[in-house]
């Protein structure tokens with residue numbers, strides 16, 4: 001029997017608990033959450049120390065979010081040789097190299113499939129491709145909340161506020177949606193996915209991001225008149241230089257990511273030999289995310305090879321600003337060719353034309 005400790009009994013944690021409760025090969029024997037859940041969890045309720053010191057726990061599944069406690073437990077758990085699975089993009093993007101090298105050093109696994117793209121089996125296939133082909137470029141819709149808002153505005157002519165409210169009612173958007181709207185959530189996911197595919201170290205604070213918090217229906221109608229579809233993307237490329245940015249983009253209707261609607265996510269990998277690979281699916285939600293965690297657990301139980309990191313170098317982000325950009329000042333739009341970052345930053349809304 002493989003004993004598991006679950007950290008966080010919220011949306012994702014409860015999903016993992018439910019999906020594992022009838023399994024005969026694994027058993028959740030400890031759960032850590034705030035004292036308010038003590039009664040609900042009964043004898044499963046455990047402290048950080050109890051989990052770390054329990055030699056029968058072989059795997060820790062972390063779905064609390066945040067960095068402070070998550071970092072302490074993941075680091076200590078890996079150091080003690082316990083496998084760790086997490087859905088927490090914040091802590092993964094901040095300590096990516098440290099977690100992977102601790103896992104390598106202590107012969108255990110660190111897996112984080114649910115941290116990017118929710119339920120899409122994305123990181124594992126992308127990593128596998130990067131081991132036999134060269135991933136040269138990645139385009140991704142990696143945030144379900146903002147894709148939901150953009151879809152509702154373009155397909156149903158709802159205002160920004162109406163679309164945001166609907167996303168909150170459906171449980172996609174947080175009460176404070178600013179990290180999603182400003183692109184910070186996609187920065188973290190872009191860093192994890194790009195680091196994994198390019199086999200390089202990349203830092204969150206080095207990534208340029210433009211947001212969608214200033215969009216309105218006039219802007220949407222202007223973009224539609226130009227025959228384009230608006231999507232909010234993570235764009236990265238690495239050949240000699242790294243370029244990683246999070247930016248709205250105007251796509252032609254035939255672009256694979258134009259078809260990704262509502263809370264779905266989609267990622268296109270442009271590979272040297274295998275050309276273009278697009279993966280899509282539910283980017284968030286209790287069961288899709290819990291399912292991605294179970295995918296990691298299966299890999300661990302089957303003894304799949306861990307992510308290998310040979311000595312990786314830190315890449316400086318040198319964003320490629322070439323090409324055409326659509327800018328909107330709240331009244332009028334225009335197209336700028338290869339503008340400087342400072343010029344773009346002076347507009348409330350910018351989008352790259354792909």
Ligand SMILES: NC(=O)c1ccc[n+]([C@@H]2O[C@H](COP(=O)([O-])OP(=O)(O)OC[C@H]3O[C@@H](n4cnc5c(N)ncnc54)[C@H](OP(=O)(O)O)[C@@H]3O)[C@@H](O)[C@H]2O)c1
Nearest residue numbers: 008009010011012033034063064065069087088284285289
């Ligand atoms: N929800 C999704 O669809 C989704 C998708 C992909 C990835 N993720 C990631 O998965 C993680 C969990 O997300 P979630 O939506 O499940 O969040 P959530 O519903 O807020 O659940 C987190 C749980 O952990 C508890 N918790 C938080 N900090 C704690 C601490 N310091 N000590 C003890 N317990 C603590 C929370 O308690 P309280 O409720 O009492 O605060 C809550 O029960 C996050 O990193 C998120 O980014 C979520």
